[in-house]
Amino acid sequence: MSENNQVETPEVKKQSLKKHMGLKTKRAISNTVIHIVLVIMSVIWLIPFVCIVLQSFRVESTWQVGYVVPHQWGFDNYINLAQTDFWHWYLNTFIIAIVSAVLQTVIVLCMSYTLSRFRFKGRKGLMRFMLIIGMFPGMITMIILYKVLKDIGLTHENAVPGLILVYVASSGMGYYVSKGFFDTIPKSLDEAARVDGATRLQILFKIILPLAKPIIIYTVLTAFMAPWADFVFARYVSMNTPAGMNVAVGLYRWLNQDQISYKYTMFCAGGVLVAIPVTILFMLLQKYYVSGVTGGAVKG
């Protein structure tokens, strides 16, 4: 520090002290401002969720009102959910989420591990091909996938297996984050095992997979969360049949002009019930999500 080198005559000491104080107060002021900003931000970010929870307990009116705290509290909205298809949709979504989380993880791991560790003919070409294919808006494939699924009878009330099939089958395209992770595992590990006579299958199960726990959890987590939010394709496949809907499609219907006036608070209650398990899981596995997202952004 430059200050230490100076001869400490009383004046200099006083001056440096003053300067020091100045800096300190300046920092204190800026820190206070930042704290205030952060408090305001947290409020803005959380207030919709506070509102949604409060409104789900509101009894006196099922429609939107100009105040936040309910006048009359109760579980009516939650109880009324039982008389609708809500729990059916909930079960549908849960099944889709569980099954596709497992299968998608297997597919994504196969894909990313292969593209990261093996050097085979056509590998670069394959990756470039997938990059180009990925530039087409995926939405356009809906029309045909719907027709194909309809032909094999996996739409309308049988939408659940249909959706799982489509989610899982196209999940190989999303190998980037996971490949980026495998790229960081040193190749010398593989080579050492090869020298010791291990087959590639053994290397995968005995060496790579134990190291890949963070990325496996990340993949499972994202695959599990996606079906809860998928709206477009799920709506297309279920085609207005309540039995085949997931929560997103079902709850969206409650906000249509003809239903919103008596289902608005029930939508809030349903939303809370959907958000609770997903949020708990997410918060528990947050660490892995953060490392996956950051790694994905850095490695492109």
Place this chain on the structure above:
Amino acid sequence: MTKYSDLEYLKLSKIHKILYKIACFFIGIPAWFVNLGKTIGKKFKNFGIKVKDNFVDIYKTFKEGDYKTRVSFVIMGFGSFARKQYLRGAIFLLFEIIFIVYMSLWGGYWISMLPSLGKQGPETNVYDPVYDAYVTIYHDDSFKILLYGILSLFFIVAFIYTWRINVKQNRISQEILATGKPLKSSKDDLHSLIDDQFHKTLLALPMTGIMVFTVMPIVFMILVAFTNYDGSHDGYFNNLFTWVGLDNFNKLLNISSGSGAMAATFGEVLAWTLIWAFFATFTNYFLGMFVAMMINKKGIRFKKVWRTALIMTIAIPQFISLLYVSKMFSNEGIINGLLVDLGWISKPLPFWTDPTWARAMVIIINIWIGIPYLMLIATGILMNIPQDLYESARIDGANAFQQYTKITLPYMLFVTGPYLLTSFISNMNNFNVIYLLNAGGPTNTSGTTAGGTVGHTDLLITWLFKITTGAEAQYNMAAVIAIMVFAVVSVISLIVYGLLPSTRNEEDFQ
């Protein structure tokens, strides 16, 4: 424009340097296209050479082959059987049998119908003696013809490829036997699938899925862009659809053609899509980075609390948060309700009914959605910046703003360059935010065309969705728009990739 040498360039002022770089970029465009043309030309030439080599090789194999090899040209796998590689032989033979059976029973029909996409449409008012009534009889199905026609063509390509492998295998086996070495047994073949050829085992399932559920539909939709497949030509129930060449592209891009012209609407929607993608990407990027820096700053307490508050919003499924927020700002919503109750406004603010308000709102709410992600990403990267850079900058007297523009920002931009590109593209296709907030509304009355209604906040992707689900579904136009999206995205990617500083090498870490 004169070209500067390196020394002259360094002497230029900052503004001139930037102008010079921009000028260089635009001057470089023709050369870039010439280069692209050359590369493509080279690719074609290489491809031609490869095809020729293959034919020469096949000819040689036949000429120099023994009877086992020669019979394999007709009966696939014969050579493998004769050389005791039963597994390979069985697979080749089975594949050939399946191919022949499929082609003669179904494939031939589908392919023969492909040029016309169906010859006989539904017949109405046909007398049915069994029910004693007039009924409609359905004949060809254009959709199925196109779909299975493509699949059959895929199958033929696969067959030719397999046949080529079969021929090559015979040649290799013959050469190995000639040197006196033994061939691989079926057991060795199986074992190699978990060892040397393990990548094939691993890729088989994912690639099948991608081929059937991603590639095939895309090929199908590209072809649909050249047909008149829409609500009134659904190919089975009312009318067949057929090839119309470039008519659909003409309809979308031709400004002069009167009724049904979509050029003006298309231009508007494309412009808004680009504006939206720009704002959505960069507002999130800079604000997210800013928030991360605030939380990371020395002396800020409860860092974990702030982070958790933001991360919570990622966890909650978007459809809930987006739908709820959208209703909060609706005319009857809680925000307007509160403001009216407080007496600040006399009538509700037109958050979703006024075009300018709606556009501003989707961008603002997207900030609300996006900042937590960017905060996460930026936090990770900011922590990686070597702290001594800041230390020395501080000693040299740089203030916080200078530190930001000279150290933090260049580092962030360098590391997240590819991410910015991908997030720009995914914002262009950001269906959820636009559709769940306001379904693309409010309706653009001047933009109504044959393609159904279009709203002021509609992106190409939501417009495409509306076109395919509206009362008069226009699948052909949707396909054309999808191709346009692809064109825009690929052009942007090509340009940006050219401008990015060194794209990182995947071998860097291994």
